[in-house]
Amino acid sequence: MKPWEKNIRRVTPYTPGEQPKDKNIIKLNTNENPYEPSPKVAEKYREIQDLRLYPDPKVEELIHALAVYHGLEDNQVFVGVGSDDVIAMSFLTFFNGELPVCFPDISYSFYDVWADLYKIPYTVKPLDEDFRIRVKDYEEKNGGVIFPNPNAPTGICENLEFVRQMLAENQDVVVIVDEAYIDFGGESALSLLDEYENLLVIRTFSKSRSLAGLRIGYAMGNSALIHALNAVKHSYNSYTMSRPAILLGVASVEDDAYFKETNRKIIETREWFSKELDRLGFTYPKSGANFVFATHKYLPAKEIFEKAKAAGIYVRYFDKPRIDNYLRITIGTKEQMEKLVKFLETLCTSVDGSVM
Numbered sequence: 271m272k273p274w275e276k277n278i279r280r281v282t283p284y285t286p287g288e289q290p291k292d293k294n295i296i297k298l299n300t301n302e303n304p305y306e307p308s309p310k311v312a313e314k315y316r317e318i319q320d321l322r323l324y325p326d327p328k329v330e331e332l333i334h335a336l337a338v339y340h341g342l343e344d345n346q347v348f349v350g351v352g353s354d355d356v357i358a359m360s361f362l363t364f365f366n367g368e369l370p371v372c373f374p375d376i377s378y379s380f381y382d383v384w385a386d387l388y389k390i391p392y393t394v395k396p397l398d399e400d401f402r403i404r405v406k407d408y409e410e411k412n413g414g415v416i417f418p419n420p421n422a423p424t425g426i427c428e429n430l431e432f433v434r435q436m437l438a439e440n441q442d443v444v445v446i447v448d449e450a451y452i453d454f455g456g457e458s459a460l461s462l463l464d465e466y467e468n469l470l471v472i473r474t475f476s477k478s479r480s481l482a483g484l485r486i487g488y489a490m491g492n493s494a495l496i497h498a499l500n501a502v503k504h505s506y507n508s509y510t511m512s513r514p515a516i517l518l519g520v521a522s523v524e525d526d527a528y529f530k531e532t533n534r535k536i537i538e539t540r541e542w543f544s545k546e547l548d549r550l551g552f553t554y555p556k557s558g559a560n561f562v563f564a565t566h567k568y569l570p571a572k573e574i575f576e577k578a579k580a581a582g583i584y585v586r587y588f589d590k591p592r593i594d595n596y597l598r599i600t601i602g603t604k605e606q607m608e609k610l611v612k613f614l615e616t617l618c619t620s621v622d623g624s625v626m
């Protein structure tokens with residue numbers, strides 16, 4: 271080993287889902303929205319100019335639109351390049367103590383990557399046998415708490431009372447609720463912001479706003495938390511949000527009717543698809559997200575994953591302890607899900623000659 275090699279930061283990076291080039295694939299592997307973003311976004315896109323100029327480092331326009339939308343003050347909102355950027359900034363800003371930060375063992379698989387990268391001590395808390403988070407695991411002294419609600423990849427959504435208990439038990443540290451999937455029918459922790467000044471709620475435009483390609487995420491919380499996040503951000507890179515992202519993000523927030531309509535369609539398709547899964551011999555925790563986390567009573571998940579892929583349907587398979595017999599299936603359009611159901615029907619029938 272060369273002397274300079276000793277000082278290189280060693281990390282095991284996050285593994286993103288596949289992004290195949292072939293447009294004919296039914297792509298249900300990375301929780302994108304199957305619908306186009308609001309037509310207002312496309313309209314705005316044609317107007318974009320002035321790319322010569324730096325964007326507004328304070329991102330005032332987008333922050334104001336989000337604050338108005340959620341009934342908050344502008345100084346309670348922080349925006350970043352996808353919620354990945356916002357969560358990474360939050361780890362760097364708030365998890366700066368000696369005690370370990372806590373999060374579930376089965377959860378968004380980026381949390382431990384950031385903790386490792388920033389050398390933040392952490393403890394993972396195993397979900398119970400029904401894949402539920404147990405508040406009592408988070409009662410001992412810690413350096414902070416983060417969990418997604420709904421959780422990923424299980425899809426389980428806990429109610430407001432659960433989040434309130436988690437906060438009640440953790441008042442001395444920052445508690446982050448990652449609400450990447452909350453718009454698909456869950457109860458947001460936003461209403462607890464007045465009560466708990468250590469609460470940070472993080473959202474993304476990638477799932478419910480059909481804008482994964484634009485990269486916008488945001489955090490909401492007490493102005494002191496938002497101030498601290500901005501100080502860290504401006505010590506790193508002031509111009510993270512591009513001019514197009516700011517403009518198009520505002521256009522998306524302003525078209526609430528379209529947003530509600532596409533979310534309603536996803537929820538409806540999810541409920542229909544879940545019933546089909548029952549019929550085909552799958553079980554799954556009830557989903558509050560835009561995906562279903564399913565296991566089959568006979569067919570191994572890995573085999574379904576590989577056969578579906580060969581048939582041009584991509585779903586997500588995690589080769590990890592406890593969840594290696596599950597598939598995370600994103601909810602696409604009704605037509606895409608019908609094709610997947612047909613495929614699964616054929617697969618199940620070929621196993622024992624009848625639909626199980």
Ligand SMILES: *Cc1c(COP(=O)(O)O)cnc(C)c1O
Pocket residue numbers: 301351352353354355378418422448450473474475476482486487
């Ligand atoms: C998708 C996802 C994110 C990241 O979303 P981006 O805004 O696209 O970076 C964060 N947390 C969870 C739980 C997610 O599923």
